[in-house]
Amino acid sequence: MPRSGSDFWCKEIELQIPSLLELDRWGTRYIDRLPMETYDLIVVGLGAVGSAALCQSALRGARVLGIDRFHPPHELGSSHGETRITRQAIGEGMEFAPLVLRTNVLWRALEAATGQELMVQNGGLMLLDAAGQADSQGAGAAFYRRTADCAKRFGIAHQLLTAAEVRQRFPQFVLENGGEGYLEPGAGFLFPERCVAAQLSLAGANHAEVRTNEIVTEIVTDSAGVVVQTNRSRYGAASVVLTPGPWMAQWARTICGLGEAHFAVYRQTLYWFALQENHPRFSPEQMPVFLWSSVRVEKGFYGFPSLDGVSLKVATEQFDVLSDAGSGPAAVAPEQAQDFYDGRVRVSLRGLTSRCIRATTCLYTVVPDHSFVIDHGVDSERVWFASACSGHGFKHSAAVGEVLAQKALGELPTVDLRPFARQRFKVNI
Ligand SMILES: Cc1cc2nc3c(=O)[nH]c(=O)nc-3n(C[C@H](O)[C@H](O)[C@H](O)COP(=O)(O)OP(=O)(O)OC[C@H]3O[C@@H](n4cnc5c(N)ncnc54)[C@H](O)[C@@H]3O)c2cc1C
Numbered sequence: 001m002p003r004s005g006s007d008f009w010c011k012e013i014e015l016q017i018p019s020l021l022e023l024d025r026w027g028t029r030y031i032d033r034l035p036m037e038t039y040d041l042i043v044v045g046l047g048a049v050g051s052a053a054l055c056q057s058a059l060r061g062a063r064v065l066g067i068d069r070f071h072p073p074h075e076l077g078s079s080h081g082e083t084r085i086t087r088q089a090i091g092e093g094m095e096f097a098p099l100v101l102r103t104n105v106l107w108r109a110l111e112a113a114t115g116q117e118l119m120v121q122n123g124g125l126m127l128l129d130a131a132g133q134a135d136s137q138g139a140g141a142a143f144y145r146r147t148a149d150c151a152k153r154f155g156i157a158h159q160l161l162t163a164a165e166v167r168q169r170f171p172q173f174v175l176e177n178g179g180e181g182y183l184e185p186g187a188g189f190l191f192p193e194r195c196v197a198a199q200l201s202l203a204g205a206n207h208a209e210v211r212t213n214e215i216v217t218e219i220v221t222d223s224a225g226v227v228v229q230t231n232r233s234r235y236g237a238a239s240v241v242l243t244p245g246p247w248m249a250q251w252a253r254t255i256c257g258l259g260e261a262h263f264a265v266y267r268q269t270l271y272w273f274a275l276q277e278n279h280p281r282f283s284p285e286q287m288p289v290f291l292w293s294s295v296r297v298e299k300g301f302y303g304f305p306s307l308d309g310v311s312l313k314v315a316t317e318q319f320d321v322l323s324d325a326g327s328g329p330a331a332v333a334p335e336q337a338q339d340f341y342d343g344r345v346r347v348s349l350r351g352l353t354s355r356c357i358r359a360t361t362c363l364y365t366v367v368p369d370h371s372f373v374i375d376h377g378v379d380s381e382r383v384w385f386a387s388a389c390s391g392h393g394f395k396h397s398a399a400v401g402e403v404l405a406q407k408a409l410g411e412l413p414t415v416d417l418r419p420f421a422r423q424r425f426k427v428n429i
Helices: 002-023 048-059 094-114 130-134 138-152 164-167 194-205 246-257 334-348 394-408
Strands: 040-044 063-066 085-086 124-128 161-162 180-184 188-190 209-211 217-220 225-230 232-241 265-275 291-295 301-303 311-315 351-368 373-377 383-387
Touching: 040 048, 048 063, 048 094, 048 194, 048 232, 048 394, 063 194, 063 232, 085 094, 085 394, 094 138, 094 394, 124 138, 124 246, 130 138, 138 180, 138 265, 138 291, 164 180, 180 351, 194 209, 194 394, 209 311, 217 232, 217 373, 232 394, 246 351, 246 383, 265 334, 301 334, 311 334, 311 351, 334 351, 383 394
Parallel strands: 040 063, 040 232, 063 209, 124 291, 232 383
Antiparallel strands: 085 188, 124 180, 161 180, 217 225, 225 232, 265 311, 265 351, 291 301, 301 311, 373 383
16 A cells, blocks of 8 residues: 555544544543554464564555564464475365465565575475275375365476385385375475564564564454554554464454354474484485375374484374463373374384474364455454464465455455355354
8 A cells, every 4th residue: 555545544543533432341531532553554463374464564565563462473373383384286175276376476575585595395295095095085085186186277286106106206105005196396395483583574674563462452443443452552553454363262253253163273283203313315305295194184194304304393183172272382291292103103204213302282273164264354344354274374374464464455355365255154153
């Protein structure tokens, strides 16, 4: 948005603010009438998606404020743990391909602007073992087929490999005959903490303001603008982008027009197992990121090449035990790591020991169809929100942040948001 336009919007809001403050149900009118800082846009939550929205709106010349309850990048939400897989052909659904393709353009632009390495395209290998292959109706097989279909539809470079070809090219994997592999050279991994930090830094360099360790407690809209109340202050804006990650349930009814249960939080565990020896075949040059699909997706797991030459990160997903955003990271018992090793690593990868040298947890926010919800506030188009996780959101996050900034600033979005609208859900769950 041009600077002159944004100045006009701010002035308009300032004039209207007293009417908004009359709405305060706590009766603190004198305090509320104190002058408050006003912005074109306020971004609430500065993780993967919010830092992207802040950065993209600042790059457009908007006067923008970002607020986070902690100091991002941090380890209390969904955007930490060293690496995230990125793929271009998205087995979760065709509607995601435009998001990741746009995001990859944005990562490269961010790298050029900040001098940081954010994305490594060392290839991605999706493996379907013989059991998964035999169960053609299973979730693993379906995901594998959708990935290959998506690659064909969007012209994404890939190769289909037999089990023997997989073993020959990537001897790290124990894939028996009857299994198969989908290899995508443009897949790879991202450095999540660096991505968040780079976007916040570029936003700051483009005059965005950031307030950390400040909690947004209320968002009130009317026709004139939005007032954002925090535990420390209150701010006015023409629009708000709400990207609170695992804390979305608290806004489910007031902003999203959905129920708390639409945003289920599940804690996931990441493990780093020591290599048997410091072997070059585990380096990013020698080994792709991988997703191992079995009969049921839950039985599968995924992993990364070794970044330190000493250990390699692997993980799976669980959707059995609910958690909540405020619960923070959990300790990982040695028996849990041993179970993971015995059940998955020992039988699938060659060259790793059972010594878990690091483990951490991270939170998924999962909507009922495991997709995203990106929409405007239930009562107002001045608020735009995104719950873009379901365990696969990082690879799309820069484009999701960009479309939120575009919608909030009145631009046409780069990517079609209709597949992510809230209307597909029943409200009362
Ligand atoms: C273990 C794990 C593995 C994953 N692997 C992959 C992968 O390989 N590939 C992939 O693409 N995706 C992956 N994902 C998903 C991806 O990481 C998430 O989709 C993404 O990080 C979500 O970002 P977010 O911005 O929605 O949430 P977050 O990054 O958690 O950001 C939310 C922010 O909002 C702030 N906040 C919340 N409430 C308030 C408030 N009231 N006031 C102020 N601030 C507030 C929080 O402090 C936080 O900083 C994985 C996720 C996990 C947990």
